Ligand SMILES: [Zn+2]
């Protein structure tokens with residue numbers, strides 16, 4: 001707590017100045033990253049201004065209008081960069097589920113940088129921390145600990161979550177080019193945004209039939225697409241621990257969701273992933289759609305990446321076993337509520353009553369089958385001699 005007091009004692013202007021410098025140099029931290037991380041959660045409004053501007057930029061559609069080209073560009077850039085979030089930031093930098101060359105790794109980091117989700121090392125550090133502390137108080141974005149809104153968007157605005165703890169990601173921090181991209185994490189997004197603007201201007205000049213221009217492509221391709229990309233990704237932090245089915249009884253509340261898998265190109269199989277993180281695929285079975293994995297397979301065929309890691313057969317068997325038990329439990333549950341099963345519950349004791357009645361009737365030389373109604377009366381009297389409850393009607 002003393003570190004919290006020390007940091008909080010910084011004058012407001014100094015904290016604001018620090019935050020502005022951090023827009024450019026995200027490793028600038030005069031208080032010391034350790035002290036900052038020890039602080040309680042608190043939104044740093046100056047530091048998050050670029051993030052606010054990203055959202056406000058979407059309002060630009062009011063002035064720039066829309067064209068089919070710009071809208072489709074936004075959609076395409078959403079998925080191309082969602083692939084970067086899932087296939088690169090998550091499945092490569094965070095979990096190392098495949099390999100590539102050092103130059104290939106640098107290209108992956110550049111691609112990941114266009115997602116505007118800060119540097120690969122910051123992303124990987126926080127994600128590994130999530131797996132270590134899933135849904136316990138240390139988890140920075142657990143909806144069960146901090147609530148939905150904080151898990152979705154609040155946690156990235158907190159001062160204590162801005163620094164990257166390089167000591168926890170030494171396997172990545174040993175590459176200075178990655179550290180540089182992580183430290184100056186606005187460089188790639190600015191170049192990306194400027195490129196979109198330039199492309200739009202070129203199209204306006206050389207392909208006017210497309211009806212687009214630099215500002216329009218900037219607003220749709222960068223601001224709208226990136227904002228949607230952020231919220232699509234953030235759904236995994238928030239929704240994937242709330243919505244869906246739990247195949248594996250992991251020590252957290254991760255879940256599998258087909259809808260989230262569609263939005264995030266396969267990351268919706270989050271319970272699978274929490275069960276076994278080292279696999280390149282999150283959809284463990286063929287029916288669990290995982291476009292990120294399909295894309296990574298293509299990159300492997302092209303020779304750009306290699307060594308994709310499979311799901312162990314023991315884990316697949318465990319999942320199949322869990323699915324089997326889940327389906328049996330679901331059938332039993334349905335039997336308790338389904339009207340046909342309710343009738344069955346009446347049929348079974350009635351059939352038993354008939355069996356007993358038949359045996360008793362033959363022993364007592366009671367009327368034959370043709371005198372059925374008499375049998376029913378006798379049987380009911382024998383089965384429930386002291387019970388006023390009327391017998392179950394025969395259901396045949
Ligand atoms: Zn999770």
Ligand SMILES: [Zn+2]
Nearest residue numbers: 094127273277
């Ligand atoms: Zn993960």
